[in-house]
Amino acid sequence: MPTEVAVMIFESMDSLRDVMATIRTCRKAYKIYQKCTAPIAKVHILRMLDTSHFKLPVMAMASRDVDATKSVSIKKFFDQYIRRTGPWPASCFSMEMVKGLPSFLHAARFLVVDMFKGRSPQGDDSLDASPTELARAVDAVCMFETASNLFHRLPGADGELMGVAPYPEMEKDFWAMFSSREWGHAQTVADLLWGCLCCVIHGQWLPRQPDPSDTEGLCAGIGYKYPDCRCAEHHGVEAFAAMAGAENLYKWTTWYSTNDHLPHPIPQHLKAFIAPLQPDPNNEYYKDLPDQCQGTQRLSIPRFQLDDNVLDEEVIKALTWVPGAAKLFNCRGAELRGFPSLEFWDKETLEIYKEQWRAMYHDTMGDYVSDDDNAT
Secondary structure, three states: OOHHHHHHHHHHOOOHHHHHHHHHHOHHHHHHHHHOHHHHHHHHHHHHOOOOOOHHHHHHHHHHHOOOOOHHHHHHHHHHHHOOOOOOOHHHOOHHHHHHHHHHHHHHHHHHHHHHOOOOOOOOOOOOOOHHHHHHHHHHHHHHHHHHHHHHEOOOOOOOEOOOOOOHHHHHHHHHOOOHHHHHHHHHHHHHHHHHHHHHHHOOOOOOOOOOOOOOOHHHHOOOOOOOOOHHHOHHHHHHHHHOOHHHHHHHHHHHOOOOOOOOHHHHHHHHHHHHHOOOOOOOOOOOHHHHHHOOOOOOOOOOOOOOOEOOHHHHHHHOOHHHHHHHHOOOOOOOOOOOHHHHOEHHHHHHHHHHHHHHOHHHOOOOOOHHHHHO
């Protein structure tokens, strides 16, 4: 069988399991697979992802192989992915990514999907998240996943998180590579991840309070005592939430919803992460890192998302102001529900929202006239 035909067969297979089963039963197929692994991997990865939103998930997977304690390893990743300006060759993809992506994507989508619930004018779920809206939110999760792997996680599958990056200047360089639009997405998702961790800390996934006798819990772990716990306000907790990893947050939130106690590793991970931050409680480096880096670039067009269906920044600014929303909707009294997911909306979603709003308030609908227009 010609190599080209074999590669096409591998690429057309439904799953990695089918690929592995084939190469285990045919020596020639195995040799072809070994020779053409990257192109096969690329096809399988692009099948899992929106073609406009594949770069950041791929970087989240590729960064797992980086040693955060070695600048050479980080630089190699920068050159391979972050600084690449042309099309991504097959060498940017691997079968390890094919293995890791499904569980990561499942976790990331689980964490962000609630942002889009209840965003219709009626406050119900009639405006579900579209695939591209979810992809944008997942991309923002990927930005933190990549930053964690590059700068804050020791090597190994269960590498310990480090509160202080060994190479902070390279971390700033990483964030400076993103556009201002990608930054807005990242900031929104950072707040979301922080909220997920706070839910785990305070037991909000179940109608009960944490056990005040639990001396190993998160609250006690960073020096606060229940019921006067203010651990969620510690800047290290917010940074830890962003760097903990989507699959860890997914595991902790879903685990805690069906069990009586916190998963044992969380207090140890959290204490180790924030320990070097304790001497300076006013240190906001991790919390406000994107804000600090934003001044280093002026790009408003996302560098890693080939997506022109997202709302324009000017439209978003107008919608966050009630008179602006009313004027845009051409309907007096219009307002926009759905924050914080607005950053991720499709243009079509806004049109549907406008129609639903006008249909719901048809009796008060009329051409909107602003006070400024009246004055003239």
